[in-house]
Amino acid sequence: MKRICVLVVAAAVAAAFVAGCGRQPEPTSKEGASGGKRIYNIGFSQCNLGEPWRVQMNADIKAAAEKHRDRIRVFYKDAQNRTEVQQNQVREFIQQGVDLIIISPKESVPLTKPVAEAMAKGIPVIVLDRALAGEDYTMFIGGDNREIGRQAGYHMVKILGGKGNVVELKGLMTSQPAIDRHEGFLEGIRGSDIKIIFSADCKWLEPDAQREMKSALSRFPDIDAVYAHNDPSAHGAYLAAQQEGKGRENTIKFIGIDGLPTEGVKYVREGILDATFVYPTCGAEAIEYALKILDGEDVPKKVILPTRVITKETLEREGS
């Protein structure tokens, strides 16, 4: 009996860790009367905080919200990559009576209904990065992965002079961003003499990219460039070439995507990557549009943020 008790307690502790919730303070009163002006409560549900890109999104939202702290207060929730948790979070925000919801959904279809419920209660919803099914939300802000792939393709054509052998290290190919980054790239290099001689599904993971790059290096004496679907994979490919010990990391050009300050931008600055393409987190823009919505202004239904290329030259131009 005692043993069962211990088991139950241990399981409960484990479950609490898994759920990992309950750290955020509950929104208390809607009337935050500062100078007579009302402070709006915004609920933000992030699908998971395991990826640096999403950590950056949270940081961007936090920084933007800090600037307007006399007007808004943001409550953060992390759905731990679980769709059902995120569904619950949207409903919790409705229960708590927030004034606006920002959501970066894990799955589009399962979250469509909870978001529609919020809309029905008169709570505007801003959807980030991944669109929902249907039209029942206030606005969508996101990047365009196909366009990013295309830009990477054009850049590749430019730096290789229209001809060369490329290794493609893909993201998880059952996910839409990876498919778009792949297809966009093919469009970008169409008509040139650039050949993809080796490609592998690296699932966004650096160790996997490192291994696959080793295989490519052992097979092909002439590799001109690597196109990786994210910066960590490009970094892994660079390290694989370095570990080979033939100095090929200096002749192969490495191109990545995402352009986070702590990853891609840093690697470009260090000369590891030739270029990275920014995949916007939409965090700052989300707060900007949230304020407009709360002020009763009209906003577009869909905003696609442009990418930009980061190379040594662009960094020098910005003087960083």
Added chain:
Amino acid sequence: MSERRLPPRDVSPARLLALAGEFRGVLALAAVFLLGVLFTPRNLATGQSVFLTWQTQSDILFEYSEYGLLACGMTLVILTGGIDLSVGSVLGFAATLFAVLLIGYGWSAPAALGVVALTGLAAGLVNGALIARFRIQPFVATLAMMVAARGGAKLLSGGIKVQPGAQEWYALQGPPPDVFRWMTSPIGWTGLQPATLLFLLSIAVMLVVVRYSAYGRRLYAVGGSEEAARLSGIRVGAVKVAAYSLCALFAGIAGAVNACRIQIGDPEAGATYELDAIAAVVIGGTSLSGGQGGMFLTLIGTLIIAYINKILSINNVPEAYRLLAKGLIIVAAVLIQKRRQ
């Protein structure tokens, strides 16, 4: 799993069975190797077989050294009839800690490695105590550690990857510490990286311990039948605590290796590695019910997985077929194990 009791007579013939299994394992590895030779692509410049080069062969050992270290520790735990689900997370925590000490605080590599190893050991002590003293099932106790250690890794890193310049207060802002390069560069004539040597050395040392020491015999006794072991005067709890501690110690070392490999302390490192480690042990032929198997089998099991992965990779086989092939191979290995019993 620890509840399953085998008749006491299995305790000593276990080693004989293990020897028969080793023979089968070596044959299986040879078959996989042959597949590699037959299906190798050619280097476009030289026309040589890509598979049959020293570079590829040493890459195989190097690329699976973390899995090998984890499997080494996992073997001890599985021999006692237990399981350790926390090794992947402990690896992630250790990788993060190693990077924070080196990059954040500017520690020297030996000091950081020492602290990381001790931290691993401590995590294992907690696992062992929960299991032996508080009688929590190994699956549950190590599941709790798996979740908690991952949380610790994220807390320690602040949710980002630890690398020079990632935070302003880090001691290192420029190039990564030298130990990262050292760990992953071949030493002299051996052509083997320190990471690989750590893996092979760990397996070799634990092989001697498991096969020839009194502690090794107790591991088999506890895994064969806890009751019989207790009656013959073995301190079952102490044997288990030592097994879990060593297992997590190896996970800690694997974490340091991982940080060196990707030159980053990644708090997400090692996710699902525990499954690969368990697979390596089981494919080798060590029984999940405890008391049967050994360290040499685990080496074979790790190599079989490593070779299969490399062969699929150099032939550029699409992901879906890779997963199917791996699934088939695990079933085949377990079937061979069944026939033996």
